[in-house]
Amino acid sequence: MNIEIEMKNKNLPFMATILLYLTQLILYLAGLISGTVFVKFLLFMSVMFVIFLFVIRNIVISKRAFVYSTILSSLLLIYELPLTLFGENDYLVTRYSEPEELIKGTSIYLLSVKIDHLSNVNNEHEIRAMYNDNQRVYDVVPGTNFKFYKDKNSSIFEFIGLYKSEVEKSFENVTTYLKTNNHAIDEFFARDENVGSSAGLALVLSSFIDQGKFQNNVPIAVTGAISKIGEVKKVGGIKEKIQIANEGEFSFMIIPIGNLTEANEVKERLNLSIKIIGVRDVDEAIKIIKKYN
Incomplete structure (x- = not known):
C-alpha cells in the first residue's frame, strides 16, 4: 500500500504540470487571459521547476518526476511562445481585391478577399480611418x-511537415483533376x-x-474549392466576394451549392442585382456556362 502511494506521489509534479497548463489554455481560449499572460505563466512554471530542482539537489528523493516536469514545461x-x-487589441480586416482573369480570354474571373491582421489599434473607427x-x-x-x-498550430504543423496548407491541398486537387x-x-x-x-473551381x-x-x-465571377474528383466545396468570405463581384458589375456569379443559402441572404440584405448560381461539381458549372453562352 505504501509503495502504491509513493508511486502516485512521484507522478504528482508531472500531473500537476499538465493540469496547470490545461487550465491556463482553457482560460486563454475563452478569452479571459491574453497570449502574453499565458506564455508568462509557462515561463514562471519552468523557472520555478528549475529553482526547485536546484534546492532539492542534495535531498535523497526521486527527482525524475521533477526533471520530466521541468522539461515538459x-x-x-x-511551443506556445508565438502566441x-x-x-x-488585434483585428482582422477584410477588404476589396480586384477580380482576376488568370488566363486571358477565358472570361472566368477569380474572386479573392484581402485580409489584414492589425495590432495595437483601439477600435473599428480608428482602423477604417487608416x-x-x-x-x-x-x-x-x-x-x-x-x-x-488555431492559426498558430497550423503554422507550426505546416513548418514541421505534419500539415499541408490549404494552398498546397488546392494545388494537388486542381492538378490531379x-x-x-x-x-x-x-x-x-x-x-x-x-x-x-477558393480559386480551385475558377482555375479548372x-x-x-x-x-x-x-x-x-x-464575364463570370467564380469562387469555390474543388476535390480531386471535381466536387465543388464550400469556401469562406462569401459575403465579401459577392460584394466584390457586384462592384465589378458582373451579371453572373458561380459559387458552391454549400454557400448558396448564405449568398442569397447577403444578396437580399444588401439589395444586389447580381445573379448567383450554386453548383455541386465542375460538370454542373460547365453546363451553366454553356447555357449563358
Whole structure:
C-alpha cells in the first residue's frame, strides 16, 4: 500500500504540470487571459521547476518526476511562445481585391478577399480611418484567441511537415483533376500572398476553356474549392466576394451549392442585382456556362 502511494506521489509534479497548463489554455481560449499572460505563466512554471530542482539537489528523493516536469514545461513554453504575437487589441480586416482573369480570354474571373491582421489599434473607427476609399474595407472583426491558437498550430504543423496548407491541398486537387500541367496555374500557386483554396473551381474552368473543351464569352465571377474528383466545396468570405463581384458589375456569379443559402441572404440584405448560381461539381458549372453562352 505504501509503495502504491509513493508511486502516485512521484507522478504528482508531472500531473500537476499538465493540469496547470490545461487550465491556463482553457482560460486563454475563452478569452479571459491574453497570449502574453499565458506564455508568462509557462515561463514562471519552468523557472520555478528549475529553482526547485536546484534546492532539492542534495535531498535523497526521486527527482525524475521533477526533471520530466521541468522539461515538459519548457517544451510547452517554446511551443506556445508565438502566441505573444497576438495582443488584446488585434483585428482582422477584410477588404476589396480586384477580380482576376488568370488566363486571358477565358472570361472566368477569380474572386479573392484581402485580409489584414492589425495590432495595437483601439477600435473599428480608428482602423477604417487608416484606409482610403479605393481599398474598400468590408468588415473589421476583433480577433479571437481561438482563431489565433488555431492559426498558430497550423503554422507550426505546416513548418514541421505534419500539415499541408490549404494552398498546397488546392494545388494537388486542381492538378490531379486536370491531369495536365498549366503554366498559368503553376505561376498562380507560386505566389507568396496566396491563402485558402477558393480559386480551385475558377482555375479548372479557365484551364478547360484554354484547352478548347468549351467556350465562354460571358464575364463570370467564380469562387469555390474543388476535390480531386471535381466536387465543388464550400469556401469562406462569401459575403465579401459577392460584394466584390457586384462592384465589378458582373451579371453572373458561380459559387458552391454549400454557400448558396448564405449568398442569397447577403444578396437580399444588401439589395444586389447580381445573379448567383450554386453548383455541386465542375460538370454542373460547365453546363451553366454553356447555357449563358
